[in-house]
Amino acid sequence: MAALSAHLSASAGNLRGLAARLEEGTGPGDSAIARELALETTSEDALALAVMVRVDAPRAFEGAAWSPPLPVPSETKSDASFLGQLDTTTSGARIGIDSLDDVPTLIGVLRGGSLRQRRASIRRLGELAPTLVERDRVEADQALSAMREEGLSLELARARAALSSTDLTELRAEELLATEALEALTQQVARYYEQEGEQEPLSLLDAESLARIGTHFRGASEGLVAHVSAILEGALIVPDESRLALISAMRISGDPRLVAVLGVLLDSPSRELALESARALGTIDSHGAHVLLRDAYRARTTPADRAVLAGALALHGDVSARAELRDTMRADDPKARLAAVQAIGSIATSDDFDPLASLLGTGTLGLDRALIRSLGKLGDARALRLLREFRASERGRVLQAEMDDAMQSIRAQMELRGERDAPQVRVAPIIVRSESSRWGRFRCQMHVFVADLWRRAGFPVRALRRLNLAIEMARDVAEPWILKGMILEARQSDAEALGIWRRAIEIDRDVVQRRAIRAVARTFLRRAEATREEGRRDVARGLLDEVLALDLSRAPIALQQAIRRERERLALEDA
Amino acid sequence: MSAALWRIALAIDAAGTNASPSAEVERLVIEVTVGTRRGLVTASLREGRAFFVDETGATTGPLVQGARAWLESLLVSGTAGGPPESLRELRMSLPPRLNEADALRDFALTFWRSGIAGAKRGALEDSLRQVRLAASKTAQARWIARFQQALLAEDVQCLAHLLRGALSPSKASTVTLSDLHLVEVAREHVDAKSARQLERRTLIDLADGKAYCEERMQGAVASIGPMPRVLEVGLGEAQLGVSPPSLSIHQYTLQATLDAATGRQLEALAERDIRRLMERVDMELAAHPGFAEPVFLIAPSTWGSDTRREQLDVRDASDVALCFSDEDLAACLALLDVLRDRMPAWLVVRAAPRRGLHAFVPLSVGYLEDGAWVVRRLRG
Numbered sequence: 031m032a033a034l035s036a037h038l039s040a041s042a043g044n045l046r047g048l049a050a051r052l053e054e055g056t057g058p059g060d061s062a063i064a065r066e067l068a069l070e071t072t073s074e075d076a077l078a079l080a081v082m083v084r085v086d087a088p089r090a091f092e093g094a095a096w097s098p099p100l101p102v103p104s105e106t107k108s109d110a111s112f113l114g115q116l117d118t119t120t121s122g123a124r125i126g127i128d129s130l131d132d133v134p135t136l137i138g139v140l141r142g143g144s145l146r147q148r149r150a151s152i153r154r155l156g157e158l159a160p161t162l163v164e165r166d167r168v169e170a171d172q173a174l175s176a177m178r179e180e181g182l183s184l185e186l187a188r189a190r191a192a193l194s195s196t197d198l199t200e201l202r203a204e205e206l207l208a209t210e211a212l213e214a215l216t217q218q219v220a221r222y223y224e225q226e227g228e229q230e231p232l233s234l235l236d237a238e239s240l241a242r243i244g245t246h247f248r249g250a251s252e253g254l255v256a257h258v259s260a261i262l263e264g265a266l267i268v269p270d271e272s273r274l275a276l277i278s279a280m281r282i283s284g285d286p287r288l289v290a291v292l293g294v295l296l297d298s299p300s301r302e303l304a305l306e307s308a309r310a311l312g313t314i315d316s317h318g319a320h321v322l323l324r325d326a327y328r329a330r331t332t333p334a335d336r337a338v339l340a341g342a343l344a345l346h347g348d349v350s351a352r353a354e355l356r357d358t359m360r361a362d363d364p365k366a367r368l369a370a371v372q373a374i375g376s377i378a379t380s381d382d383f384d385p386l387a388s389l390l391g392t393g394t395l396g397l398d399r400a401l402i403r404s405l406g407k408l409g410d411a412r413a414l415r416l417l418r419e420f421r422a423s424e425r426g427r428v429l430q431a432e433m434d435d436a437m438q439s440i441r442a443q444m445e446l447r448g449e450r451d452a453p454q455v456r457v458a459p460i461i462v463r464s465e466s467s468r469w470g471r472f473r474c475q476m477h478v479f480v481a482d483l484w485r486r487a488g489f490p491v492r493a494l495r496r497l498n499l500a501i502e503m504a505r506d507v508a509e510p511w512i513l514k515g516m517i518l519e520a521r522q523s524d525a526e527a528l529g530i531w532r533r534a535i536e537i538d539r540d541v542v543q544r545r546a547i548r549a550v551a552r553t554f555l556r557r558a559e560a561t562r563e564e565g566r567r568d569v570a571r572g573l574l575d576e577v578l579a580l581d582l583s584r585a586p587i588a589l590q591q592a593i594r595r596e597r598e599r600l601a602l603e604d605a
Numbered sequence: 606m607s608a609a610l611w612r613i614a615l616a617i618d619a620a621g622t623n624a625s626p627s628a629e630v631e632r633l634v635i636e637v638t639v640g641t642r643r644g645l646v647t648a649s650l651r652e653g654r655a656f657f658v659d660e661t662g663a664t665t666g667p668l669v670q671g672a673r674a675w676l677e678s679l680l681v682s683g684t685a686g687g688p689p690e691s692l693r694e695l696r697m698s699l700p701p702r703l704n705e706a707d708a709l710r711d712f713a714l715t716f717w718r719s720g721i722a723g724a725k726r727g728a729l730e731d732s733l734r735q736v737r738l739a740a741s742k743t744a745q746a747r748w749i750a751r752f753q754q755a756l757l758a759e760d761v762q763c764l765a766h767l768l769r770g771a772l773s774p775s776k777a778s779t780v781t782l783s784d785l786h787l788v789e790v791a792r793e794h795v796d797a798k799s800a801r802q803l804e805r806r807t808l809i810d811l812a813d814g815k816a817y818c819e820e821r822m823q824g825a826v827a828s829i830g831p832m833p834r835v836l837e838v839g840l841g842e843a844q845l846g847v848s849p850p851s852l853s854i855h856q857y858t859l860q861a862t863l864d865a866a867t868g869r870q871l872e873a874l875a876e877r878d879i880r881r882l883m884e885r886v887d888m889e890l891a892a893h894p895g896f897a898e899p900v901f902l903i904a905p906s907t908w909g910s911d912t913r914r915e916q917l918d919v920r921d922a923s924d925v926a927l928c929f930s931d932e933d934l935a936a937c938l939a940l941l942d943v944l945r946d947r948m949p950a951w952l953v954v955r956a957a958p959r960r961g962l963h964a965f966v967p968l969s970v971g972y973l974e975d976g977a978w979v980v981r982r983l984r985g
Contacts, residue, residue: 220861220862223829223830223861224859252979253831256832256834256861256980257861259831260830260832263792264823286942287982289939289985290935290985293985297794316939316942317938318938318939318942322935
């Protein structure tokens with residue numbers, strides 16, 4: 031008995047003892063105890079367990095005020111430019127889209143921004159509609175009519191209805207039609223539940239009507255939302271194909287009321303339902319949707335599925351899957367490759383230009399379409415040249431509309447970043463490199479050395495040519511970018527220099543701040559002054575904020591003061 | 606019965622239940638332990654003769670002999686005379702599966718011996734498989750999922766509580782119910798044998814505010830309708846021994862909207878005192894250890910959200926705060942979204958204690974909008 035008592039008192043009666051026992055386990059029964067009690071080993075174990083849980087199992091939990099820290103994800107902040115830092119709402123000193131009033135800037139955001147930024151700029155254009163002059167109104171209407179974006183249809187329809195003077199009747203008629211359709215559907219759903227034998231009304235809709243319902247679904251009644259949720263989660267007997275079509279329609283809607291039920295479908299045994307739900311969650315402006323997608327992404331193992339989820343995450347500005355997407359783009363599996371190309375657009379950096387460019391024209395039409403869209407979202411000047419060349423090809427002619435959208439998007443992004451297409455920038459050869467080889471780095475340094483000699487000797491064009499070669503040898507070395515930025519700054523080619531500085535900062539911020547901060551600061555200041563004079567005050571403000579985020583302590587005091595004065599001046603004028 | 610024996614039993618069981626009538630099982634892998642030696646022996650049946658070979662390719666040796674002896678003893682005690690025509694016949698000679706209670710008790714004991722460390726090394730696999738096989742009801746399937754979650758989180762208090770339920774499950778009984786006026790106020794999908802496999806609908810009895818749940822495994826049939834809905838139940842059966850009682854609805858009429866009077870009734874039934882709420886949770890947990898996931902309709906007096914720190918701050922009139930669980934962050938974020946521009950009337954929460962603390966998962970929220978009651982689902 032002594033052994034049993036010791037056994038129990040050592041472990042039972044306090045939580046620590048229980049924790050230790052549960053963590054380590056008791057192992058096979060103690061034969062000494064068993065002998066003492068003339069018990070089978072199993073009985074002794076069972077007795078100890080029974081005593082233990084009775085003593086220590088919490089019967090009354092103590093209350094405590096606590097709420098889990100909620101991981102509210104933010105937009106990608108890796109891009110320090112005006113567009114990269116532009117939030118949807120104004121908070122404190124930080125300007126948001128909701129307080130922008132410059133139509134070209136809003137159109138630029140519309141073409142080049144993230145899904146959330148585009149949604150906000152459409153809303154803002156709609157709000158500004160009554161105060162706009164005719165030229166701005168027409169320009170905004172044209173930009174909106176060219177948009178083809180899932181999840182933004184309702185905002186587009188409403189903004190266009192507010193802006194348009196030409197086809198207003200048609201737009202209002204469409205909205206009226208949708209409102210009537212939603213009301214009729216609500217009544218049919220009520221009858222479906224009240225009367226036996228009624229057929230499920232959504233399954234009777236043709237594709238066009240379903241798409242119309244999807245477009246205007248955010249105006250649907252709570253009853254209709256509940257019914258759609260019941261269908262989606264399988265509480266009503268509806269075939270999987272109909273559920274899939276319904277999710278696709280809801281993907282257009284971007285309705286946050288569907289987040290919970292779409293989250294359930296992420297765990298569906300049907301892969302199609304799960305992935306379509308992920309796509310739909312990608313278009314919904316909700317932090318909850320982001321959290322659900324992140325969890326689903328962690329749980330999935332198939333590269334193609336992970337790429338689809340990464341794409342949905344990317345729409346929320348989540349860059350965590352970028353490295354994996356880059357690997358998947360090189361995969362042999364065409365499905366995975368296509369999904370990765372579709373996904374990376376929203377979170378690509380200039381490093382992704384070469385891999386994307388190398389795939390153009392090598393696969394299916396669908397892959398090319400995805401590549402063009404992703405290149406458009408990348409907003410890299412090199413993509414403009416590439417797309418111009420591709421347009422001449424047979425496939426390029428087929429994909430004319432995508433090409434136009436992509437090129438518009440690139441120009442808009444460059445404009446908002448204060449950059450300009452540099453005709454002298456040679457398109458890099460299509461070589462995919464994961465990282466520079468030692469030999470590549472050595473050759474790069476040699477080219478930089480020679481380029482510096484040319485620069486000092488007063489031959490900047492020759493120096494630039496050398497630096498382009500150096501960059502091709504090793505894209506992840508900061509020196510050639512820095513030297514190139516310094517040459518362009520000296521020539522006052524500020525619009526071109528901006529992109530070069532951004533790339534250099536991306537590679538090695540410290541080196542840039544140590545060695546070239548004076549040239550960087552001058553470039554940004556001059557470009558900010560120029561854009562302010564052009565009337566692009568938001569862009570100017572963005573450029574100054576971007577340079578102020580750097581460590582300017584090594585820049586001349588006068589230059590630092592000039593930048594701060596210019597920023598204050600803009601703030602005062604805005605106030 | 607040894608673990609090795611169980612594996613064989615499972616293999617034969619699976620062959621008997623899943624194979625098509627024309628299928629013939631030709632090979633059986635037996636895990637054998639003789640003294641300190643342990644290994645796999647493959648038994649093949651060809652033209653009525655048995656062939657044995659171990660992992661090293663040997664056809665003799667202690668492991669092969671052990672497997673042969675066991676199978677022979679099984680055959681002798683099983684079918685009458687002669688070697689079997691197929692392994693399916695062996696099923697008859699196997700002991701029956703453990704019932705649910707025994708399987709859970711065995712599992713608890715195995716865990717007690719292996720501890721969390723052993724469980725993470727896979728020591729529980731056999732025992733867990735037994736529980737899965739025995740679990741015919743959703744309650745046991747859900748118990749397994751909760752146990753695995755607690756194990757993953759190394760939540761000792763929760764594990765002890767679940768073990769207590771496994772050792773002394775409350776007595777299950779069924780009562781017939783009629784003329785109930787119920788409102789479905791929440792619907793969620795929880796893990797059971799697989800992720801999000803069990804759909805659980807929470808129904809509040811408008812007569813006394815008592816919560817029931819209607820459960821449906823993926824692909825199974827239950828009463829139809831969206832959430833929220835109002836049900837007049839003509840005939841139903843409630844299974845007691847779990848919290849909330851599980852309801853099977855046999856006869857019902859359905860109203861797919863929540864009218865103003867019903868919304869107000871729900872508001873009146875909601876628990877307003879968070880201390881009292883915690884006492885009620887304690888009572889439910891004590892009454893149904895391991896099998897209680899009580900759901901409550903509550904009406905806090907202040908609905909706060911610290912949007913800067915992105916935290917929920919919901920309190921009653923005595924300034925006692927509701928503690929939210931980290932089980933479903935998306936649900937908490939959805940509540941935060943609602944609180945940005947609305948003041949709800951009530952909230953439906955499920956008790957989900959964490960490390961000995963009261964914590965609640967928000968399931969849905971109800972509020973008045975343009976004169977109509979809206980029930981917003983927070984958790985999928």
